[in-house]
Amino acid sequence: MIKAVIFDLDGTLLDRDLSLESFIRDQYDRLDVLHFIDKDEYVARFIQLDNKGYMWKDIVYASLIEEYQIWNISADELLADYIENFKNHCIPFPHLTELLEHIISQKIKLGMITNGFSDFQLGNVESLGIRHYFEFIMVSELEGIRKPDVSIFKRALERLEIEACEAIYVGDHPVNDVMASRRVGMKGIWKCNRYDKADFEHDGIIYDLMDLKHYL
Template structure:
């Protein structure tokens, strides 16, 4: 019987690519006095390139931007602080996010989230999406002291939520950190399709979050 559904955050529930673009456009406009000598499109494109879809922390990104473009009047620490404080105001959810979570909660499923990242930063983004109340527990790598794809993190989450691996489904976008890692601990896996990756060895694939409740229902009926 399926009793629990666990989710990744970035690229699964949060449209991080759109959020980053929205944020960096706004940062350029707000800090135009310091970065205005750089063409806006170039600043945005270079930030996105250096960010590598979130796998490079922003201290290194801003240090490189200052070095390359000779940004003066602001230290990289101040640019990083601006990112930490302001990104939450630019969070873009994938379509049908709250409706999907609402349907799952209405079926009395235990909901959890496992996400890599800085603790307060990720929690601020989750709150900005308005989805924190739907989750029985949220596990953020910094606060848990371990990160995906460490199987210990997945087992810890399952134990805390009091669901067995074979009673749960994980939904994520990364073929390794999410899909393979969850399968390795015995969970069913739904891949939230991402154009950046060509394939993931999941039990099912979705393009839209609205497809998830039906897939979960089919898994329950198949038991």
């Protein structure tokens, strides 16, 4: 019997690709110092350097400044703007609230484990308007451990006071989310993305968030 569902955030509940592009375009529009660069070129290069979120943004901005010879604003200023304003561009995947409401209605508890910086990630959760659904939100910076370290999954199970076999973990990253949660004994469900192939062990695949209903 499933007693809890634990989610990843970026690429699972938050459509990070759409959110990031929305932010970059807005940042470009707001900052005149960038306008000598073609907008679409700037957006595409940022996304390329970002590497699906796995490249630190200070390095992304430093690279952009060097490549395009941007001298009227610093990488630190651009980074500060990103940290402050990204939350204003958070776009959920379709049916997010509908799914969370359904899970709660089944008396199943909700948790979240996400890598990243605490203030930034919690700000994004608040922006999505979903904080109140979750028993807890674990951010790697606060916890002192990052996925795929199995300790963070074990800690979540302890907080929920359930066994691993009673929990589902849903995430978009094959290693950090699915394979790591399965090593603890949880059911690892993959939120399909456009970057990876399903050539790894998993307990199910969802393409739309509402597909998760079939695994509850």
